[in-house]
Amino acid sequence: xxxxxxxxxxxxxxxxxxxxxxxxxxxxxxxxxxxxxxxxxxxxxxxxxxxxxxxxxxxxxxxxxxxxxxxxxxxxxxxxxxxxxxxxxxxxxxxxxxxxxxxxxxxxxxxxxxxxxxxxxxxxxxxxxxxxxxxxxxxxxxxxxxxxxxxxxxxxxxxxxxxxxxxxxxxxxxxxxxxxxxxxxxxxxxxxxxxxxxxxxxxxxxxxxxxxxxxxxxxxxxxxxxxxxxxxxxxxxxxxxxxxxxxxxxxxxxxxxxxxxxxxxxxxxxxxxxxxxxxxxxxxxxxxxxxxxxxxxxxxxxxxxxxxxxxx
Amino acid sequence: xxxxxxxxxxxxxxxxxxxxxxxxxxxxxxxxxxxxxxxxxxxxxxxxxxxxxxxxxxxxxxxxxxxxxxxxxxxxxxxxxxxxxxxxxxxxxxxxxxxxxxxxxxxxxxxxxxxxxxxxxxxxxxxxxxxxxxxxxxxxxxxxxxxxxxxxxxxxxxxxxxxxxxxxxxxxxxxxxxxxxxxxxxxxxxxxxxxxxxxxxxxxxxxxxxxxxxxxxxxxxxxxxxxxxxxxxxxxxxxxxxxxxxxxxxxxxxxxxxxxxxxxxxxxxxxxxxxxxxxxxxxxxxxxxxxxxxxxxxxxx
Numbered sequence: 174x175x176x177x178x179x180x181x182x183x184x185x186x187x188x189x190x191x192x193x194x195x196x197x198x199x200x201x202x203x204x205x206x207x208x209x210x211x212x213x214x215x216x217x218x219x220x221x222x223x224x225x226x227x228x229x230x231x232x233x234x235x236x237x238x239x240x241x242x243x244x245x246x247x248x249x250x251x252x253x254x255x256x257x258x259x260x261x262x263x264x265x266x267x268x269x270x271x272x273x274x275x276x277x278x279x280x281x282x283x284x285x286x287x288x289x290x291x292x293x294x295x296x297x298x299x300x301x302x303x304x305x306x307x308x309x310x311x312x313x314x315x316x317x318x319x320x321x322x323x324x325x326x327x328x329x330x331x332x333x334x335x336x337x338x339x340x341x342x343x344x345x346x347x348x349x350x351x352x353x354x355x356x357x358x359x360x361x362x363x364x365x366x367x368x369x370x371x372x373x374x375x376x377x378x379x380x381x382x383x384x385x386x387x388x389x390x391x392x393x394x395x396x397x398x399x400x401x402x403x404x405x406x407x408x409x410x411x412x413x414x415x416x417x418x419x420x421x422x423x424x425x426x427x428x429x430x431x432x433x434x435x436x437x438x439x440x441x442x443x444x445x446x447x448x449x450x451x452x453x454x455x456x457x458x459x460x461x462x463x464x465x466x467x468x469x470x471x472x473x474x475x476x477x478x479x480x481x482x483x484x485x
Numbered sequence: 486x487x488x489x490x491x492x493x494x495x496x497x498x499x500x501x502x503x504x505x506x507x508x509x510x511x512x513x514x515x516x517x518x519x520x521x522x523x524x525x526x527x528x529x530x531x532x533x534x535x536x537x538x539x540x541x542x543x544x545x546x547x548x549x550x551x552x553x554x555x556x557x558x559x560x561x562x563x564x565x566x567x568x569x570x571x572x573x574x575x576x577x578x579x580x581x582x583x584x585x586x587x588x589x590x591x592x593x594x595x596x597x598x599x600x601x602x603x604x605x606x607x608x609x610x611x612x613x614x615x616x617x618x619x620x621x622x623x624x625x626x627x628x629x630x631x632x633x634x635x636x637x638x639x640x641x642x643x644x645x646x647x648x649x650x651x652x653x654x655x656x657x658x659x660x661x662x663x664x665x666x667x668x669x670x671x672x673x674x675x676x677x678x679x680x681x682x683x684x685x686x687x688x689x690x691x692x693x694x695x696x697x698x699x700x701x702x703x704x705x706x707x708x709x710x711x712x713x714x715x716x717x718x719x720x721x722x723x724x725x726x727x728x729x730x731x732x733x734x735x736x737x738x739x740x741x742x743x744x745x746x747x748x749x750x751x752x753x754x755x756x757x758x759x760x761x762x763x764x765x766x767x768x769x770x771x772x773x774x775x776x777x778x779x780x781x782x783x784x785x786x
Contacts, residue, residue: 246684270688277686290677294699304685350681357685 193260194221195393196245196280196361201254203240203417214240216417218254222361227387227394229404229425231440232414238397241414242365245395246282258360274308281354285366287346291338297324297349298334304356323352327382344375348382355386361393368403380406401440405429413437415461436461524776527769534766538584549579550733558752570755571747576740580758583735587763590647590730591716597655599709602662603698609663610670611693617667624660632657633719640728647730650723658712665708669701707777714770721763737763 201218204211215237222228230238243249245256247263256263258279267273284290292300298320305316324334327348338346347367354362364383368376384407387394398404404411405425412422413436421434432438439457537544546566553573561568567576605624609617632654639653640646673679674697682692723729724738732739737759744756 248680248683270686273686273688277684280684282681282684284677284681286677290681292678292682292696292700307686353681353685 194257195224195226195259196222196395197255197257197260198245199255199257201241201244201256202252203237203244203249204252213417215244215251215414218414218417218419220412220419220422222393222395224393225387225391226410227396227408229408229411230395230397230414231399231401231404231411233399233440235416236414237417238399238414239365240417242282242363242395242397245361245363246280247276277308277357278359280361280363281357281359282363282365283347283350283354283367286370287343287350288338288370290350291346291353293338296335296337297329297341297352300349301334301353301356304353308357319356323356324349326355326386327352328378342375343371344378347371347375347379351379351382351386355390355392359392361395363395363397365397366399367396369398369400376403383407401429401444413440521776523772527772530765530769531773534584534588534762537581538588541582541585545575545578545581547575547578549574549582549735551575558747558750558755561754567758568754570740570744571752576755576758579735579740580737580762583737583740583759584762586647586730586734587717587721587737588766590651590720591713593651594654594658594716594720595709595713597652598658598712599662599705601655602659602664603666603705605659606663606666606668607670607693607698610667610674611689613671620663621667624663627657627660630657632715633722636719636723637726637728640723645728645731647720650720650729654716654719658716661712662705662708666701666705669704670697673697673700704778704781707774707781709774710770710777711774714767714774717770718763718767 198221199219201215202213203215204213206212218237218241220228230241232238240249244251245263247267250266261279263276263279264272267276291297295303301320301323302316305311305319310316310319320334321331324330329345329348329352333341333345333349338349341349347370351367368379371379380403383394386392387407394407396404396408401411408425410423411425411428413420413428413434415436420436421428421432423433428437429441432441435457439454439461442457443454551574553569553575556569556573557571559565559569559573565575565577567580569575570579605620609620635653635657636650639649643649670693679692679697682696687696720729721736721738721741724736725742727739727742730736730739732743740759741756741763744753744759747753748756
């Protein structure tokens with residue numbers, strides 16, 4: 174957490190696009206029922222992302238950020254609310270090949286754990302080739318060229334292309350996963366704790382890579398993370414979630430220097446550093462559990478972890 | 486006996502296209518079978534029996550259906566390596582020729598039950614919900630039926646022979662595979678690589694059969710190997726009861742049946758020979774199957 178790569182080179186907000194927002198989320202809500210009790214995982218979440226923009230979704234485990242990520246790519250169906258990508262709604266359920274491919278083109282995701290998100294039986298190159306074939310990208314030779322291009326974009330070569338995931342390091346796998354997501358040429362890329370499983374130096378490489386890709390392609394990034402340092406490095410806006418609710422949403426620089434909400438201040442204080450007092454943070458944490466308007470029991474909101482069981 | 490034709494049908498129904506890695510799998514297993522002399526010996530034994538079954542007519546020195554009258558209970562010797570039975574049939578030749586039916590029956594059972602079980606398990610676990618629950622209940626009921634009892638029932642309804650018992654036992658063995666595949670699929674389905682395939686826009690059928698299934702195939706094969714041994718035992722028992730393969734077609738189970746009277750007359754050899762063959766093959770299949778299962782479990786953890 175305190176191992177941030179060099180501070181914030183990116184906060185140059187892209188100009189507001191003439192065609193309206195790339196991604197618009199409004200009134201998103203998702204509840205789970207576990208053993209008869211209803212747990213609200215995400216409550217009335219709204220945000221928008223302009224082309225080339227990067228939004229950080231920040232919060233602790235159980236704050237609903239992974240559920241949000243899964244709703245954005247259609248792995249979970251929202252109870253209420255709407256997700257618009259380039260003005261077109263993302264259907265809650267897709268029927269048929271065309272609809273599936275259209276949704277894939279809208280949003281792609283990179284998962285937290287590159288050890289689990291790649292198919293262990295299939296080489297990196299074949300995996301990406303499969304994505305290209307599904308999306309109808311030319312003949313075998315054209316696809317081979319595109320695979321090489323995509324892998325080069327994330328800094329991988331022919332050796333890695335021929336390798337099985339288990340023959341690669343964590344950082345190489347996560348690069349491969351990013352290349353796989355980019356192969357679809359999505360409008361928006363969701364990164365669900367995509368660097369949390371990587372060690373620090375590799376984290377920095379992957380974050381730089383993402384910044385480059387964003388600058389070069391104008392893709393929109395939704396960066397789900399518990400790590401404020403990581404969010405500061407990649408994103409220009411951040412949205413802080415706590416128990417499914419939006420606590421605050423403002424440019425990253427302001428959020429870090431002048432946090433408005435007590436929960437954000439707590440998150441900032443929770444980052445280990447010299448003179449850091451875990452006990453004091455624990456007390457502030459408990460005080461927060463009785464937020465105004467909060468009806469749930471303190472423990473309930475941590476229950477709705479999505480099936481992917483986020484570690485962070 | 487229509488086992489060979491059904492075998493072909495099953496191969497075609499078995500979903501995934503052969504990829505080089507899967508074709509190489511048996512070889513890899515054989516190479517890594519160095520786990521112990523027992524495993525290696527069992528694999529060799531099974532390979533030997535498979536070869537015998539394939540080339541039986543060329544190996545058997547005599548026609549096992551030809552009874553040399555007046556030469557019953559001949560002892561082992563140059564003419565009859567393992568002696569003859571009451572009717573003067575050459576026991577060694579009967580053993581060799583009997584390998585075919587004794588292995589083809591269980592093979593058909595395993596191919597049928599595995600294909601069916603994989604289809605049911607994969608479908609229910611993927612669908613989830615009430616379909617999963619309902620099929621689960623049906624499987625529970627099938628579990629309560631001993632395979633042998635179902636086979637005897639099938640014989641009572643459809644007559645003696647190999648076809649009816651093989652089909653009945655395929656149904657009786659199916660729940661074992663189905664339950665295994667269901668559990669594995671439910672577990673595998675939660676892995677992010679499956680979610681990634683979904684997000685990419687692949688169809689459920691493609692993901693389930695072409696991507697998820699190959700990842701659980703080794704475990705399923707281990708289970709099927711164990712099932713093979715049990716199916717052989719059950720079918721031999723059925724033949725022993727006179728309900729399975731009918732004479733003069735040679736079969737280990739019916740050889741034991743015909744030899745049991747001879748045992749009482751002090752001539753146990755014609756019953757002991759096929760009995761030893763059954764025991765060897767069943768034990769070998771069990772050892773190999775369990776070994777594979779253990780190895781896979783070790784690799785997972």
